[in-house]
Amino acid sequence: MTEVHLRDALDTLKSTGVRITPQRHAILEFIIQSMSHPTADDIYKALESKFPSMSVATVYNNLRVFREAGLVKELTYGDSSSRFDFITNDHYHMICNTCGKIVDFHYPGLDEVEHLASHLTGFDVSSHRMEIYGTCPTCKEHATKVQ
Amino acid sequence: MTEVHLRDALDTLKSTGVRITPQRHAILEFIIQSMSHPTADDIYKALESKFPSMSVATVYNNLRVFREAGLVKELTYGDSSSRFDFITNDHYHMICNTCGKIVDFHYPGLDEVEHLASHLTGFDVSSHRMEIYGTCPTCKEHATKVQ
DNA sequence: TTATTAATTTATAATTGTTATAATAAGTAT
DNA sequence: ATACTTATTATAACAATTATAAATTAATAA
Missing domain, CATH: 1.10.10.10 (Winged helix-like DNA-binding domain superfamily/Winged helix DNA-binding domain)
Structure with a gap:
């Protein structure tokens, strides 16, 4: 690979x-x-x-x-x-607010959003970028243990 | 407003x-x-x-x-x-690769992506962010005129 | 009011990520 | 081999941001 x-x-x-x-x-x-x-x-x-x-x-x-x-x-x-x-396939990033870890995940077809955005703004679209923020399993675990 | x-x-x-x-x-x-x-x-x-x-x-x-x-x-x-x-409503940014202009656009419901990401990675999701890149109408216009 | 305290601003120094420059080294072609 | 280009190194410069300390302002209490 x-x-x-x-x-x-x-x-x-x-x-x-x-x-x-x-x-x-x-x-x-x-x-x-x-x-x-x-x-x-x-x-x-x-x-x-x-x-x-x-x-x-x-x-x-x-x-x-x-x-x-x-x-x-x-x-x-x-x-x-x-x-x-x-750069390999289209993928997005899941980012932990606590420890900063970045985990890739794949999600196809945000074409719809690109089309809508293009329609609303008049832009020609070339690419997009998305990140999701949250708490990773390790940090969740740690948080419960601490308190 | x-x-x-x-x-x-x-x-x-x-x-x-x-x-x-x-x-x-x-x-x-x-x-x-x-x-x-x-x-x-x-x-x-x-x-x-x-x-x-x-x-x-x-x-x-x-x-x-x-x-x-x-x-x-x-x-x-x-x-x-x-x-x-x-920060007002949920909106995303359309960014021009040429002139850097940023235009807001509204798009509801990327909840599905959040859910999938959460499911795949085990994170608790708090927020997400998305940008779309392309060429704005003004820059398109200018490009055609120049050539 | 006056004194006291805390919050905020200012001015400036320090830090840090990144880029530019110039000298050296390595590879390529004639 | 010679010249020529490209890459690397070492270091300086730069620019965005943060930290620090002093001065200012506002809030509170006696």
Whole structure:
């Protein structure tokens, strides 16, 4: 699964004339296999044992490259730093208000909303984004235990 | 309309023991009457003729007060700074990829999605957020003229 | 009123995520 | 090999936001 995505992504990059460096490969691989929607700093820290001399700028540079190649989506929430999500199927995010955990879930067909919005506003629609907020099972558990 | 919202909002604030200062009043009023989802800096600039000595910190402080009182929602998009939106009915945002314009539209009942997400992930759901991206009529017009 | 206390604003410094710059290194093509 | 492009590194710059401390204002109580 991860391997297929990685191979496809590398092909996409090559086809746009982007060079596959070891750092670039590692960053991309980390994002794909990560289920945690990492921040730039998460990625930097995760790879520092493998690439002790890698610069933060390299992480940011490559995240931009991936974004421009349409491989990665940048997500901004209320908190300070952006999170990065490898683009696969259409999915949405369930976000815990307490611990910040992000869980993906799939839901097809919000086409209806897109159509309505387009009709009401006169926009041409290209994409949409949705997040649902709440409390994850772990935090619920913890809350009941504490009180 | 604006007046009703403002009066309600002031009541909410008073009931939580927050003092209504001139700056606070002006910031709140500006957000409510503004259709443009202003940034902190927008607010600061808009009020500087009225309050020449007002600090940026005051704007941020009060935005936090309003947020904590449930009056205002903070929205982060890809760009650098947060935007603030007075909370009225459930509505979503249509955002232009080209000029960044934000247009509200109303759409009831994404309860179904909330339920599904809750069922799939085990979260308790508190709220959700959705944005749709596209091209606004003005930018479409402009694009056709240019080419 | 006056004194006292708490809340708010102001001015400014500190912090932090991100971007820009310049130098170095690595890969590619002639 | 030489020149040329691209990527990485190290570091400085920037910009949004937050923290801090002093000054101001408002509310309360004697």
